[in-house]
Amino acid sequence: MTDLLYSADEEALRDSVRALLAAHAPGQRVLARLDGDDPYDGALWARLAGQLGLTGLAVPEAYGGAGAGFREVAVVLEELGRAVAPVPYLGTTVATRALLSCGGSELLGRVATGDCAVALAVCFATAPGTRPHPLAVAPDGTLSGTVPGVADALPCDVLLVPAGDGLYAVDAAGPGVRMVPVVSLDATRTLADLVLTGAPGRLLASGAAAWAALDDALTAGAALLASEQVGVAQYCLDRTVGHVRERHQFGRPVGSFQAVKHRLADLWVEVTEARAVARHAADRLATGHAEAPLAASLAQAYCGPVAVHAAEVGVQLHGGIGFTWEHxxxxxxxxxxxxxxxxxxxxxxxxxxxxxxxxxxxxxxxPVA
Structure with missing residues (x-):
């Protein structure tokens, strides 16, 4: 039986991340960044990666990491979801999983210290078990082609690119690499079209090992994204409950009306169930269980719609203020x-x-009854 409860260490980690985000990434500050040229918060990323060492949680101690695991990573992502923090943690974590599946790389040491942000160069919508169309590899080992809609690519330092029959590491600032920002719905996690034209690449894995590493990374992405979605849903629920307690209509708190109470009670059940599903997926991923792909798909089948529903209910029950850009x-x-x-x-x-x-x-x- 999987222990879905947070351990004492996970509770302490959650408190530390939440305190840092409350101090350095409050909602109004995240909103203000959207009016600038770069929505990513480099200073916050430096604190998360350098001060707290969060990028090294899943990296073995042999590479300079904390040697923790993906349960701890899921705790961090839940808090980042609560704050919609504009940092490339999800993308770097997914790429870290690919590096681990390749048998290790000196890149893991740079990731662990926060000196290097890494992104997996596949379309953000790519599902586990899917082989994206690989880029072309020239006889001299350079890569060419286009990958649309790559998440967390703009602030990254190294790209992990499926090309030919292998997985390659490409310097994001190197020759032949161009990233074109894409206007996306979520400005706190930008997308970019990656265009490679004779870009030098270093082979990390080839053949079946490369495709296994890619699928492991996509499975990790689906499993860990569920925890971020739980954080989004929990924030919306908490913020809405607080609002309907304070907002009065007809001389009574809005939250005292039966229809409002029933909607929020149902939403509380959904969020609680989503947390259990996400915790299960994170545990299966952390332990390398054979059911990890099943747990990841189950988590995405449930947690994604719950996050959307929680956000929609939050906007609706906030009334007119919920539809404003300032909120x-x-x-x-x-x-x-x-x-x-x-x-x-x-x-x-x-x-x-x-x-x-x-x-x-x-x-x-x-059988049909």
């Missing part, structure tokens, strides 16, 4: 909606769950 709720709605298609949509993951548990299609061996 941070629209950031959470946009994060929830954009994340709902990341690493595969909910319906795609439901189909994956059915396949992984050998559930026959309707009309094929299922």
């Amino acid at each position: 941070p709720l629209h950031l959470y709605l946009k994060r929830a909606k954009s994340s709902a298609i990341a690493f595969g949509t909910a319906d795609r993951h439901r189909a994956a769950v059915a396949r992984l548990v050998d559930l026959p299609a309707p009309g094929h061996g299922v």
Whole structure:
């Protein structure tokens, strides 16, 4: 039986991350960054990666990391979701999983110290079990081609690029590399089209090992994104409960009306269930369990829609103020909606769950009552 409760160390980690985000990434500061040229918060990233060492949580001690695991990473992502923090932690974590699956690399040491942000160069919507069309590899080892909609690519230092029959490390600031920002719904996590034209690459893995590393990374992305979505949903629930307690209508708190209480009670149940599903996925990923792909698909099938629902309920129950640009709720709605298609949509993951548990299609061996 998986222990879904937070350990004492995980509680302490959560408190530290939450305190840092409250001090350096309050909602109004995140909103203010959207009016600038660069929505990513480099100073916050330096504190998370350097001061707290969060990029090294899943990196073994042999490479200079903390030697913790992906349960701890999931705790961090839940808090980053609560704050819609504009930092490339998810992208770097997914790429770290790919590096670990390749058998290790000196890049892991740089990631652990926070000196290097890494991104996996695949479309953000790529689901586990999917092979993206690889880029071309020239005889001299240079890479050419285009990858659309790569998340967390703009602030990264190194790109992990599937090309030919291998996985390559490419310097993001090197020759032949161009990133074109894409206007996306969620401005706190930008997308970019990656264009490579004769870019030098260093081979990390080839053949079956490369595709296994890619699939491991995508599975990790789907599993860990669920924790971020839980954080988004929890913030929306907490903020909305606080609002309806304070907002009065007809001489009574809005939250005292039965229809409002029922909606929020139902949402509380959904968020609680989503946390259990996300914790299960993080645990299966951390322990290398054979059911990790199943747990990841189950988490995305459930947690994505819950995050969207929580954000929608939050905007609606805040009334007119919930629809204003000055209120941070629209950031959470946009994060929830954009994340709902990341690493595969909910319906795609439901189909994956059915396949992984050998559930026959309707009309094929299922008795009808």
